[in-house]
Amino acid sequence: MNPTNQFADLLTLMARLRTDCPWDAKQTNASLQKYAIEEVFELVDAIASDDKSTLATESIKGELGDVLLQVVFHAHLYDEQGRFDMADVIFTLQEKLIGRHPHVFNKENLTTDEDIRRRWDEIKALEAKDRPKRLLSDVKSGTALMYAQNLQKASATVGFDWENLGGVLDKLQEELGELQAELPRADFSYKADKLNQSQKDKIADELGDVLFVLANLARHLDVDAEMALQNANAKFKRRFAFVEKSLMAQAKTPKGSNLAQMNEYWEMAKADERH
Known part of the structure; x- marks a missing residue:
């Protein structure tokens, strides 16, 4: 199969669904947001569960298609609004990839992963220099775990970070102690449904702090927490x-x-x- 022809057929199919299917016809970019999130997570789950079987292969292929549908659907809706079309999306992506890979297209001498990542971040910063913002205002959200790690990565760029892994581990122990202090009894022989709402709120707050530090620990270990x-x-x-x-x-x-x-x-x- 020719992928170019298949993609053109997909765009034609999307236009047909938009006019002939009542459900597709009433969708908006806002109404599709939850489906975009669901499809990405289903793809990630399929990849994580990949056992190289025929069933797994078909599952991953199907989930990739579902994610692609979201891209095509959203682009089609914006095209209807006269803002941009799928060709603009592809062109913007190509320009971004070329611009952020100077070691490939402009023969810059970047030989290590660290050099490449540093240059990528520098180019991103240059692209955003004309957009006034605070340090954390442009941090991508994603899942709560991804967002935590991204916030910490951004604050670290201005030195708001522990100097080494030991500081993170000490903070983790501190937060675990604060969480334990909010638990009603030291023997832990109770069920959550016996806690009142005030207790649950305090425990949730401390547990959130523990999770936040764990995300930071992953960052210091160069591990993707998500x-x-x-x-x-x-x-x-x-x-x-x-x-x-x-x-x-x-x-x-x-x-x-x-x-x-x-x-x-x-x-x-x-x-x-x-x-």
């Missing part, structure tokens, strides 16, 4: 699927089993992953 958690989610799903499958082989279900039985299969799943 991807680390996505991978952990995929790992949990994979291991629990093994637990369910093992129980089904004995005509059992998780609900009809005790924790000890499920933990036994969980440990087996962990052991299998290490081989």
